[in-house]
Amino acid sequence: MDIRAEFLHFFEKKGHKIMPSAPLVPEDATLLFVNAGMVPFKSVFTGEVPLPNPPRATTCQTCIRAGGKHNDLDNVGYTARHHTFFEMLGNFSFGDYFKEDAIALAWEFVTEVVGLPKEKLWVTVHESDDEAELLWQRHIAKERIMRFGDKDNFWQMGDTGPCGPCSEIFIDQGAEHFNGPEDYMGGDGDRFLEIWNLVFMQYERSSDGTLTPLPKPSIDTGMGLERMVAVKEGKFSNYDSSLFMPLIDKVAQLCGKPYMYDTGASYRVIADHIRAVAFLLAQGVGFDKEGRGYVLRRILRRAVRHGYLLGITAPFMHTLLDTLCDLMGGHYAYLVEKKEAVSEQIRLEEERFFGTIASGLELFQAELENTKEVFSGDVAFKLYDTFGFPLDLTQDMLRDKGLHVDSARFDALMQEQRERAKASWKGSGDKATSGEFKPLLEQFGANTFCGYDTLCQETRVLALMNEEFKLVKGLGAGEAGWVFLEATPFYAQSGGQCGDTGVLEGVASVLDTQLFFGLNLSQVAPSAPLKVGDTVTAIVDEARDEIIKHHSATHLMHAALKHVLGSHVAQAGSLVEATRLRFDFSHPKAMTKEEVQAVEAFVNASIAKGEGNVTEHMDIDSAKASGAMALFGEKYGDEVRVVSFGQTSKELCGGVHVNNTARIGSFFIVKESGVSAGVRRIEAVCGKSALTLAVSWREGLLEAQEAVKNQDILAGVGRLREEIKTLKKEVQALASNSGETLQSVMLGGVEVVIAVVGAGDIKQSIDELKNAKPSVAALLFQLKDDKIMIAAGVKNASLKAGEWIKEVAPYVGGGGGGRDDFAQAGGKNPAGLEEAKAAALSFAKSKLGV
Numbered sequence: 141m142d143i144r145a146e147f148l149h150f151f152e153k154k155g156h157k158i159m160p161s162a163p164l165v166p167e168d169a170t171l172l173f174v175n176a177g178m179v180p181f182k183s184v185f186t187g188e189v190p191l192p193n194p195p196r197a198t199t200c201q202t203c204i205r206a207g208g209k210h211n212d213l214d215n216v217g218y219t220a221r222h223h224t225f226f227e228m229l230g231n232f233s234f235g236d237y238f239k240e241d242a243i244a245l246a247w248e249f250v251t252e253v254v255g256l257p258k259e260k261l262w263v264t265v266h267e268s269d270d271e272a273e274l275l276w277q278r279h280i281a282k283e284r285i286m287r288f289g290d291k292d293n294f295w296q297m298g299d300t301g302p303c304g305p306c307s308e309i310f311i312d313q314g315a316e317h318f319n320g321p322e323d324y325m326g327g328d329g330d331r332f333l334e335i336w337n338l339v340f341m342q343y344e345r346s347s348d349g350t351l352t353p354l355p356k357p358s359i360d361t362g363m364g365l366e367r368m369v370a371v372k373e374g375k376f377s378n379y380d381s382s383l384f385m386p387l388i389d390k391v392a393q394l395c396g397k398p399y400m401y402d403t404g405a406s407y408r409v410i411a412d413h414i415r416a417v418a419f420l421l422a423q424g425v426g427f428d429k430e431g432r433g434y435v436l437r438r439i440l441r442r443a444v445r446h447g448y449l450l451g452i453t454a455p456f457m458h459t460l461l462d463t464l465c466d467l468m469g470g471h472y473a474y475l476v477e478k479k480e481a482v483s484e485q486i487r488l489e490e491e492r493f494f495g496t497i498a499s500g501l502e503l504f505q506a507e508l509e510n511t512k513e514v515f516s517g518d519v520a521f522k523l524y525d526t527f528g529f530p531l532d533l534t535q536d537m538l539r540d541k542g543l544h545v546d547s548a549r550f551d552a553l554m555q556e557q558r559e560r561a562k563a564s565w566k567g568s569g570d571k572a573t574s575g576e577f578k579p580l581l582e583q584f585g586a587n588t589f590c591g592y593d594t595l596c597q598e599t600r601v602l603a604l605m606n607e608e609f610k611l612v613k614g615l616g617a618g619e620a621g622w623v624f625l626e627a628t629p630f631y632a633q634s635g636g637q638c639g640d641t642g643v644l645e646g647v648a649s650v651l652d653t654q655l656f657f658g659l660n661l662s663q664v665a666p667s668a669p670l671k672v673g674d675t676v677t678a679i680v681d682e683a684r685d686e687i688i689k690h691h692s693a694t695h696l697m698h699a700a701l702k703h704v705l706g707s708h709v710a711q712a713g714s715l716v717e718a719t720r721l722r723f724d725f726s727h728p729k730a731m732t733k734e735e736v737q738a739v740e741a742f743v744n745a746s747i748a749k750g751e752g753n754v755t756e757h758m759d760i761d762s763a764k765a766s767g768a769m770a771l772f773g774e775k776y777g778d779e780v781r782v783v784s785f786g787q788t789s790k791e792l793c794g795g796v797h798v799n800n801t802a803r804i805g806s807f808f809i810v811k812e813s814g815v816s817a818g819v820r821r822i823e824a825v826c827g828k829s830a831l832t833l834a835v836s837w838r839e840g841l842l843e844a845q846e847a848v849k850n851q852d853i854l855a856g857v858g859r860l861r862e863e864i865k866t867l868k869k870e871v872q873a874l875a876s877n878s879g880e881t882l883q884s885v886m887l888g889g890v891e892v893v894i895a896v897v898g899a900g901d902i903k904q905s906i907d908e909l910k911n912a913k914p915s916v917a918a919l920l921f922q923l924k925d926d927k928i929m930i931a932a933g934v935k936n937a938s939l940k941a942g943e944w945i946k947e948v949a950p951y952v953g954g955g956g957g958g959r960d961d962f963a964q965a966g967g968k969n970p971a972g973l974e975e976a977k978a979a980a981l982s983f984a985k986s987k988l989g990v
Contacts, residue, residue: 141254162199166179173206177199196233225419265305303351336361388410394459414443416436461483481727508543516545520534589629595684599676600626604624606621609622630680634795636715642681645676686719686827698791705727724819740807751787758779807830897920931964931965
């Protein structure tokens with residue numbers, strides 16, 4: 141039985157609109173990930189956006205609970221129900237039906253569609269909710285309805301806002317399977333399992349705690365797919381169900397060890413984590429050092445470490461994707477579409493971690509032997525900073541030992557590192573909140589954008605706001621604010637395209653145009669009084685012409701990237717301005733010079749063809765069927781706008797474009813770089829900016845010809861290289877005569893070289909010694925003005941370069957360190973050179989057993 145499909149179709153037949161799962165990265169900036177089915181509808185419940193039509197919906201929402209306030213990561217694999225990634229089935233009423241229908245629908249689905257035995261079901265209601273209990277008595281005996289207080293049966297979105305009592309459905313899994321002291325209805329045991337929660341959103345909580353009845357009470361329900369599948373299949377752990385066992389079986393195949401539940405936590409961790417990792421990557425989240433990307437990295441590395449415990453010592457997580465796509469690709473097609481790119485991103489990240497995991501575990505084990513109760517915060521930080529072990533991974537490894545980390549010391553070291561790096565939190569900086577715009581939404585709704593067809597429009601001022609987004613009746617000369625026009629030719633920043641500028645003729649300059657909760661507002665600086673109700677002539681600045689060239693070029697480049705690199709390429713962000721474009725896209729590695737040139741040539745070929753712009757309006761399904769590219773996570777209405785340029789590009793887009801690609805002029809890629817793991821960035825120019833760039837290149841070439849004294853620049857550069865090579869040889873000859881060789885002795889079978897060298901690259905000198913000798917320990921000094929440089933290199937010797945440097949550097953007033961095979965330091969006291977040489981030799985003897 142496909143419970144996911146049955147649920148959605150059941151509620152569709154009951155008048156609900158099936159809504160697609162929203163992206164795991166929410167619009168709500170207060171959340172790290174979508175962690176519940178109602179999150180995408182938060183602004184609907186709070187009244188910030190208009191009610192949908194019809195005012196009832198059903199979803200199967202993908203959710204993540206890892207990192208941030210809602211974090212189940214520590215429990216995953218060790219309990220029967222916790223997951224980092226899960227699917228929440230829900231039905232929602234936005235001021236439409238309420239308790240009676242919600243209860244009846246839930247009972248019908250659970251008993252008639254899923255077929256759970258009625259005699260095993262129990263219900264809870266809030267202790268004050270007489271109405272809900274009476275409604276439940278139509279379906280279930282009174283003695284199997286229990287009342288609980290706020291802790292268990294009251295839900296609220298935050299400290300203030302919509303809230304209400306809730307009602308839960310439980311199933312009795314049987315006394316024959318669970319007979320512990322907590323296995324009673326209301327206890328903490330697993331005998332009575334919650335399978336569905338119905339929230340009756342009927343109050344508004346004020347800051348003083350007062351509950352005010354809502355004019356239109358709503359319904360928000362949530363039923364975990366993983367739980368329901370396990371219950372239907374008669375399993376007492378979600379991991380024993382058909383949603384997970386194929387993945388667990390694959391892990392068992394990879395490690396060559398049979399899975400047993402009692403000792404199988406590592407198998408379960410891997411089966412859970414591959415779901416979270418794959419979905420986050422497929423939705424455009426990349427591995428990173430902070431934020432969501434860091435949580436993603438933590439999840440993957442935790443899984444890799446559990447694979448290591450099972451004896452898997454090479455990248456393996458990416459090999460689970462075929463199984464995952466077989467399980468979930470039918471419902472989430474993008475998972476299959478992005479499979480190859482996701483696999484490559486996972487493999488590369490695994491390789492990075494496998495490169496350090498053995499050394500990290502060795503350090504962990506060594507410290508563990510010295511730990512009685514509290515594991516060193518310094519070592520935990522080194523595991524994080526040097527070997528890539530997130531703190532919670534170290535905590536996870538200590539869990540079975542009954543130990544914990546000195547987290548205060550770890551946090552202190554993290555803070556020191558942040559201060560050294562001058563790290564800064566980046567907020568949105570937006571001062572506007574939905575509350576200020578609610579009156580405009582209620583009175584006017586979205587205004588009309590007429591800028592596709594005209595750059596000049598006579599229109600009326602419907603509303604004005606000051607700089608603090610407060611509604612005002614007028615703005616005086618020099619008093620900046622925001623204008624809400626009845627019909628506006630100014631394009632509001634959206635889809636990467638920057639907002640338009642221009643003028644309200646004779647009245648105000650338009651500095652920017654932004655979209656606030658569906659409202660198109662322009663920022664103005666009036667030169668004369670501007671009042672609500674005024675009729676004005678709105679004129680878009682000519683910069684729009686260059687903006688649309690860059691926007692159309694972005695479409696062509698997106699198509700070019702798919703053509704050159706593969707279908708896995710997906711937009712991960714963009715910026716379109718009058719002077720440049722920036723485009724982020726999913727791709728696991730840096731582009732080659734040839735690939736960059738191929739993309740540039742592809743775009744310029746389309747420009748040369750002069751392909752016309754065809755813009756169509758159609759429903760979303762027809763648009764996708766026609767081959768139009770849609771961006772994952774972008775909100776599209778029932779009718780969408782499809783922009784095509786010949787056979788080259790076809791995308792869903794609400795932006796403004798050229799009518800023919802020939803108007804773009806020339807197109808040049810100026811930079812290709814990495815943004816984060818698996819995400820690349822291209823910066824490019826076209827139109828007037830491309831012409832300016834070409835002129836600067838020509839001037840640069842003329843200057844280069846003059847500098848090398850040759851019309852053939854390459855020939856001139858070749859001549860200069862030969863001259864430089866000759867000079868280098870002369871410098872090296874002088875340097876070899878200026879050094880003082882102090883020691884070169886055999887100690888314990890290792891040739892120890894302690895020397896002062898002259899001009900030249902001290903690191904290169906170390907490398908040459910290591911390449912020339914089978915076993916060597918070299919420590920070199922180099923005088924530079926009033927400072928002294930030290931470098932140490934070790935090959936096939938028990939002496940460690942980093943320790944050697946730390947021992948010697950203080951004698952010359954310095955410090956430093958490095959790896960076991962190479963280290964560097966600097967000092968400010970050349971007078972201590974003789975003592976430093978003696979100390980270097982003494983330390984080498986002690987370590988080499990002489």
